[in-house]
Every structure is written in structure tokens, then in C-alpha cells.
Amino acid sequence: MPVTLRDVARLSGVSVSTTSRALNDRMDVSEEVRARVLEAARQLNYTVNLQARVLKGAASKTLGLILYNTESLTFNAVMTRGIYDIATPHGYSIIVCNSNAGTEMEVQAHQMLRQNKVDGVLINSVESGPAPLQYLLDNQIPFVLLNRRVPGVTCDYVTVDYQQGEYLAARHLLELGHRHILCQLGPESHAPTLDRLAGYQRALAEFGVAFTPELVVYSASATTSYQLTFDAMQRIHPRPTAILAYNDETTIPVFKALSDLNLRIPTDVSVVGQNDLSFSPFLVPPLTSVAQAIHEMGKLGIEILLQKIAMSNQEPWQWQQIVLEPKLNVRLSTVPLP
Amino acid sequence: MPVTLRDVARLSGVSVSTTSRALNDRMDVSEEVRARVLEAARQLNYTVNLQARVLKGAASKTLGLILYNTESLTFNAVMTRGIYDIATPHGYSIIVCNSNAGTEMEVQAHQMLRQNKVDGVLINSVESGPAPLQYLLDNQIPFVLLNRRVPGVTCDYVTVDYQQGEYLAARHLLELGHRHILCQLGPESHAPTLDRLAGYQRALAEFGVAFTPELVVYSASATTSYQLTFDAMQRIHPRPTAILAYNDETTIPVFKALSDLNLRIPTDVSVVGQNDLSFSPFLVPPLTSVAQAIHEMGKLGIEILLQKIAMSNQEPWQWQQIVLEPKLNVRLSTVPLP
């Protein structure tokens, strides 16, 4: 039913092989024939059959993207935005899979991508261990890890530095004189959580402040952020004078909890966010926040991947292991301790 | 280099055709042979070559998703979340394309999906007119429109009702006695914008309030929302007593603009948002907002698409044209006019 090369060949009155060459911009085809073939193809609305081409051994011009999909709503949106936009102009389709933070779906995703013969993979989910990565390495399928590192696996990756981000935020508060800083982190087992905790502790140590486990709480949703803040500010003595929020979104319930406790920001409590979203400068007061280069991470990831695919396998490849540095944007939600 | 059916056949000592039947769970294969084949396949880590299968005429088990990608960061995230999660268990891969609200990239997306022989398409971007849809209809490729309707094209779609959403919000304010309601809409040419404007006007008409063009402003970003609110509340006399914000995200700059003008919420100005995000109940004051069933829209869309694909083309198909109703969640950011 669909138009094939044979149809175009018949209409243009040349052989199938000549038709193929004409359409693929080969130079061993007379201008006159090429014109006729192109016209016929246009007329029949011909499109190449990718499966046939790939079966012959050509690249599939398809990439895989395995998302983790449990981090904040905005995370994937920001990270993937640049990915599609760079892939499309290069003629690549992207098959997107979600692991939903589960090993089973992650394994299925790898299987799907393998079956689809993708030319490369961007990976933001490594729940099932290094085996799938090893498979890709063994089979020389290029891939780049996004926001992840895997111990024992040498490969390309682009991450941001959550430890440094938390460190910068904590140091900022310590420099302002704060000593009782409530640290709100995400899911307890999550790798970035451990990084951030380490950054918090590093800053404390640098200022000779003892670490108080009570000051660390774990939450990730709006509801729990409100409750945890509300409870912690009442329970902990002396009361924290500053809060390192989980991210800018959960800063909103934090603000409300403080408001409900009649605590003013920043007079009574300083607050620092993470991610520096577009609305953060417009909170009341404007939020001091750590900007992580999430968008940059996605963009660099796909660029490295495409670069790697474009290279012949013979050339030596220097592993790209990039850690993007966070930046603290100071606004009005943080002030010196009186 | 990759393992093929021939390799499995050789190892299990049977023919290629028998191997194929064994792996495809056909019943005309002896149990003993099937076991041997499966074991050989496992041992060789065999995976079927999808391109070959599709070339033979099988379904590609691949769907296309064309996103518009100019709406808020969260919109795509919420809508697509359910899509992947339903497609994967059904064995479908999804090729995601972004039109970026441009006709050129949209056309390219359709081309890519056509080349990839997708079994169906979910479409949230119809910038280049009805031609690509007509192509899909002509070639019997199932598709479902998400958040879009196209005049003159009869097809399946799932949308939410922006007009009704704005109507509900406006009516709520009118019932509270407000008569000067600032209406903040998105990009001026955007279809939802026109719907929302109509909803606003319908509510006004119902209460016998004259429509004042001056009270309608267009914005979509955090920065412009702040400035537009700040300016409008100073410029317009009598000053609006209520604001219909563009969405919950831009509500944040609206709150700040009002705060900077020393206007209290809700005492001086009532505010209604759109989307009812997870953080909205935690704004200060908690935001009255219109919830649109964006997630439901994605979920229904993929379900209808899969259903349609599963049906033999012979059965009659009843067009699914679904408009999901919005819901107004009243909180503390709106009060009766004194």
C-alpha cells in the first residue's frame, strides 16, 4: 500500500538501484535522471522505509532517553527541553522511556531500546545496577549518563554538583552568622540526598559548627514540607534561624508554615531554595536560591552523545565526565543573624 | 555481529522457521523443541530484530507523541506522565517530538513518525493546519488530538474546557460582588486564550456587567506577569478588585506586585489561579484555583489510541470526542467585595 522505491522507479522509468542513488544524492547519476526521479518521488509523496534501511545496516537515526521520573515535575521538563530541540535538527528521533524509579521498568526500557536498534542512549535512571550499561559498553552503543554516576563503570556523564550546591547555601548562611540551620532533604536513600547532606556537613565543619542530626529532615512533597517545617520550628530548641529548603517549589509550603507560626522571613528566619526557578525572584521576599544547570546538563548530554555517534569507532575517545558547578543567587530571603 | 534467528536455530539444531515459531509461542511446535530453542535464545541473549519484523508487515509497536512545548513547564510533564506509564506495559515505545510551536518542526515531526512507521500518534500541536491530520486519516493511522480541536477535521480528541474554566473563575468573583475583574490571559493568538476570553465575557454577560477591553491583558511569563499586574493596578480606574491570573505559577509574581503596591490579598484584591498545582494550597493566602484535568487528558488520550489500534479496521469506530470539565477549588484568596 505505501509507496516504495519500485513505484518511484517505475514512474521515472529507471531501475530501482538508480532511483535509490538519485534519492541519496549520489554523484554517479546524471542530472537529467536525478531530476526525473526526484519529481516522481515528490509526485508519489514517497518516503524512505527506515526499517528496510536499518535492516540493511544503516544507522537507525534514533536515540533512547531513559528518565527516572520521580524527581520534581519541573526537573524532567527542564532537562529534556534542550534534548529534543538538538536531536530533531540532526535528524534523530527520540524514544523516551520512564523507569519510574523502578528496576523492572528500567530493564524493559533497555530492552525496548535495544530492539529498536537505537544509535545511542541518554540515561537518567540507573536503578538496576551496572549490567545494562555494561551491555551498552560491550556492544559499543554510545551512551551518556545524565545526573548520575555509577561506581565501577567508566563512561561519559554529565552531572550537576548537589554537594557543592548545598555547601554554597549552607556556607552563605553560616557567613551570615546562622548556626542553627534546618536542612530539608529529599528521599533518604536518594543519591543526591546523600551528596547534599555531605555538602551541609562540610560547610558546618568548615565553620567549626557541630552537626546536629535533629536538624536534618527528609521530605519532597508540598504537603510534607509544610508539616515538617511547622513541626520542626516548634519542636527544635533553640529554634533554627535559617532553613535550607528541599527546592524552590517546597519553599512555598515552608513560607506558609513560617507565616502560620508568625515567623517573619527573613527577620526571624532566613530561607534558601534550590533550583532557582523562574518564579523564585517573585516570591515575597524574593528567594535566595542555588541554581543548578539542569538545562545545560541535558544540552551537553545530547551534544556529547551526538559527537560520539558521529565519530568513527577507530578514533580514540576521551571520556567526557562533566560536573556542572552550581551558583548561589542571593536575594532578600536571607539576612545576617541579628 | 548481533545474534540472529539463524544463530539460535543453529545452536538448537532446528530450522530457522521452527525457531521463529517456538519464540513466538505458536502451538505447532513440540514442547521439547520449544524448550531447546528458548534455552538457546537465552544463552545467546537473543533479541528479535524489530526492523525485520516490521518490514515483514508487523506492527511497529511504536507510538508518536507530538508536543507543543510552549505552554508552562509543568503542562507537558503532567500530561505525558501517564502516557509513558500506560504505553510501556502494553509494549509500546514512544517517539517524542517537539514542535516548539513552529510549523516547520511540526512537519518534520510528522515526517519522522511516518518514516518510523508508528502505529498511532498523540498530537498536542496542530500549527501547520489540517494537512498532516488528513494524511493520517487517509492512511488509516490512528491518532488522538490532545488539548486541541481542528475545525473541519473529524477525529478523536480529548480536551479540557478552558472557556468553562475561566467562566467558573469569573462567575465565582462576580457572585462575590466583584465588578472590576482584571483578566490575565496567555499569548494573544493562542486558541485557549480565545476560549478563556469567551468564558470571561460569558460570565460578565450573565451578570449584566459591561465588558471593558482595558481589563484584559496578555502575558505568560513570570516577569511580564509582575509588570503587567503592577502597571494595570495603577493605571486602571476604578482599580480592579479582583484578578483572574494566567495560571498558578504566574500567580506568584501577581502576589508580589500586589504586595509591592501595598495591596492586601484578599482584603484589597481577590485572586484566582488556573491549574491548581500542588503548591497552590500553600500560598499565602491559599489560592482559589481552577483545576483542569491535564493528567486525565493524557491518560484518556493514550487509552483511546491503544483501544483504536487494537481494533480491527473492520469494526465501526465511534469518534471519541471528550471534553473534560474543570473544577473550581475555593480557598482563601477570594472574598466578597466589602
Add this chain to the structure above:
DNA sequence: TTGAAAGCGTTACCAA
């Protein structure tokens, strides 16, 4: 129950 062979649409090789 099994195997041989044809063919899906394309490209590459070789011969003309």
C-alpha cells in the same frame, strides 16, 4: 511437527 523458500524495501556490489 518440521523445513525450505519467498518476500518485505532498501542499498551495495558488480557487471554492462
Add this chain to the structure above:
DNA sequence: TTGGTAACGCTTTCAA
């Protein structure tokens, strides 16, 4: 410069 032919990996007749 052009055309015939083979082959990519699979499924599906059809025959044994």
C-alpha cells in the same frame, strides 16, 4: 552512468 542481483532478519506460506 545504469541495471541486475544479493542480502539484511524475520515471518509465513506451502510442502514434506
